[in-house]
Amino acid sequence: MAVHVQDYLRMHKMPHIWCPGCGTGIALGAVVRAIHNVGYSRDEVIVITGIGCSARTNAIIDFNTFQTTHGRALSFATGFKLTRPEMKVVVITGDGDGAGIGGNHLIHTCRRNIDITTILINNSIYGMTGGQYSPLTPRGSYATTAPYGTVEPSFDICKLAEGAGATYVGRATAYHVTLLEQLVTKALKHEGFSLVEAITQCPIGYGRRNKMKSPTEMLKWQREHAVNVKAAAGMSPEQLEGKFLIGEFVNKTAPEYTKLYQKLIEDAQSKGAK
């Protein structure tokens, strides 16, 4: 059933603060449609953010919402989820917030497999502060703090999440927004920790310094460089050179943290600790 995203927005908080051509709104739209798809009520969903452009998503959506400190949203969310396991906890983060300053928290939240759905909006740059390179900025890119090009490599946040124990991992782009909505829908339904990376365009902070002046050029870049993981299975390393994968990477079941802890409480109350 079609949904008007506007129905879920706090229209009195408009206009939003994002730049023209920004991809954050596309990702947010996919998240809102996914919540609608799953059928959660506004009251049972809580959306927690940190700092940065991604963090400004939750002030304008009509769910239970709070913004936290830079990179710490997953730790706040862990405390919240442990005390309110009945609620559907969604964290929206970014490449600086989630992969940089909050990277350690991401690793350990994956490891615990606590039932939190995380959408990491990767726009390849610190946008809110005006275009500094992030841990997910491709090597050689220009940024306000990399006027000669970055010498640092970026890394694959989805592989990190998988390695750390996340039980649902996927990636899509702003261009592949239908896939993004599908992945977030599945992530929301998944019991355990899920991470969906949304690669988005930042034409102001990243594109215009890196030979992609318009949002359209950046969306085209996403279309031309993304390869679905299913198609990639039949492609040679040469064919995949310079490309990145999208699609569902991990979907497995493992004991969920709050369920395990509830069991621990029951055991402690009946048997007592050692």
Place this chain on the structure above:
Amino acid sequence: MKRQVKLLQGNEACAMAAVAAGVRFFAGYPITPATEIAEILAQELPKVGGTFIQMEDEIASMAAVIGASIGGVKGLTATSGPGFTLKQENLGYAAMVQVPCVIVNVQRGGPSTGMPTLPAQMDVMQARWGTHGDHPIIVLCPSTVYEYYMLTIKAVNFSEMLRMPVIILSDAVVGHLREKVVLPDISEIEIVERKKATVPPEEFLPFKPDADDVPPFVSYGKGYRYHMTSNNYDEGGYPATNNHQVADKLLRRLHNKIEKRRGEIVMTEEIMMDDAEVAIFAYGCTARSAYSAVETARAQGLKVGLIKALTLWPFPREVVEKYGDKVQAVIVPEMNMGQLVGEVERALKDKKAGVRPLNRFDGKMITPEQIVSAVKEVK
């Protein structure tokens, strides 16, 4: 349950008091000399349906406690110097967003990792000003195991009553000391719960304060959908980052929460001060030596009294001021290079009494003899 006579370690008393005060969530990270609090709560919280979690670091521990409190549960964490430093970021968040929580700092010698197993009182100013910005804070400081118990309950109550973080600043002596304590019957302990909404969701503004400047704290997921942010915010909870009037009003109100209940929050004990010619102003483990010094000096005919501060912040200036023209001098022994003595000087700047710091920062307690000598130097 009746009054209980127990032999308790300070950190153990703190953990027991937390459970008695209704704390049902602890997140922490191992650190000497505070670890016992985590170990005991790991054992005790599940028995009462509560949650213990050891987080990946001190920053995450503070965040998880705040997250749990936002979820509607009383939360506490415990740490020491290096960990306390890491907690400052989210401590400021709790002060700004008005989330109740309690942070125990069992002080050890610094700077940096310093002397992990030895006591100090070097975090007095960090407890007040460690996180950036003009934030309000309450800091309580026990000198005995019994006080550790009672002040932990007070800390939880103040935090819930005022929607703000409260710090318990103990030290390695009081934390590891074992003393006989007589605990009150739990039914006699006053337990404060946070205020609930008095209006329906459509009229609800999450940061509209009552007359005491404290807004009710309504749990999410019960029909009251709202936003909270650590940016400067309006009564609706939304960012108002460039609104000067909103910023001015918010900051004043955050501080007024304390000022309006100052009489209740500022706790001191005045011991043998009625005829005192010299006062000792002390807190924490140093107050133990000071008390002993007063007894010794009195036995020698010296008119000495003790002002023991249980609340360090807000600083009990009214109590110190009261004696400013009555005593010749106020001696301020501290296990640091002179921190709270500055506040004593400020309180007495227009008074007759002189202020004499007495400092030790080598990991050893200030002895009663040192304090008695300082008293005799005044005479």
